[in-house]
Amino acid sequence: MRTVSSPAPLKNHIRLEMAAVPDNVALARVTVAAFASQLDFTLDEIEDIRVAVSEAVTNAVVHAYSDRAPGGPSGTVTLEAAHDREALTIAVADQGRGIVDVALARQPAYTTDPERMGLGFAIMESFCDELDVVSEVGRGTTVKMVKRPRAAKAPRAEGAAGDDRPV
Numbered sequence: 365m366r367t368v369s370s371p372a373p374l375k376n377h378i379r380l381e382m383a384a385v386p387d388n389v390a391l392a393r394v395t396v397a398a399f400a401s402q403l404d405f406t407l408d409e410i411e412d413i414r415v416a417v418s419e420a421v422t423n424a425v426v427h428a429y430s431d432r433a434p435g436g437p438s439g440t441v442t443l444e445a446a447h448d449r450e451a452l453t454i455a456v457a458d459q460g461r462g463i464v465d466v467a468l469a470r471q472p473a474y475t476t477d478p479e480r481m482g483l484g485f486a487i488m489e490s491f492c493d494e495l496d497v498v499s500e501v502g503r504g505t506t507v508k509m510v511k512r513p514r515a516a517k518a519p520r521a522e523g524a525a526g527d528d529r530p531v
């Protein structure tokens with residue numbers, strides 16, 4: 365019989381495949397927050413991650429399959445996340461219509477829907493350390509985000525001046 369005595373793994377990953385429907389935005393947000401809590405993030409950083417993932421999944425729900433006939437089968441959005449304790453990597457992918465001009469779509473206030481603000485990508489960019497958007501028209505879009513715990517990004521000597529982390 366094998367005994368399980370190995371230390372906690374340094375790496376972890378998850379994959380959540382969902383229908384691209386509004387109810388699943390909250391599911392993705394909760395899931396990624398629980399996963400992110402395995403790293404040394406502050407509550408503010410976890411909130412940043414929740415918001416960024418909400419924006420990415422909302423885009424898949426709202427835009428990716430907007431060319432499909434209403435009432436038909438919904439498309440799929442996949443949330444993948446991985447970490448090595450030092451960085452959290454998140455990928456939100458759909459197989460929808462794709463984005464014609466990614467650089468234009470990433471501009472703040474650019475939207476193809478006059479009801480919207482066009483701020484989703486700008487929010488993802490400012491709330492994460494890295495944002496990469498890969499899209500192919502007719503094939504889909506993948507948004508990759510990387511977030512590192514601030515404590516891991518800028519280690520400081522104990523008691524160093526300017527350390528404004530909560531005590």
Ligand SMILES: Nc1ncnc2c1ncn2[C@@H]1O[C@H](COP(=O)(O)OP(=O)(O)OP(=O)(O)O)[C@@H](O)[C@H]1O
Nearest residue numbers: 423424427428469475476480481482483484485505
């Ligand atoms: N997954 C996607 N599939 C297809 N098009 C997308 C996708 N994500 C974004 N887009 C396109 O990029 C544009 C910009 O996206 P962004 O999230 O910045 O703004 P928005 O969704 O229009 O507005 P907001 O996010 O403020 O509600 C969208 O209007 C849409 O045309």
Ligand SMILES: [Mg+2]
Nearest residue numbers: 419423484485
């Ligand atoms: Mg958006």
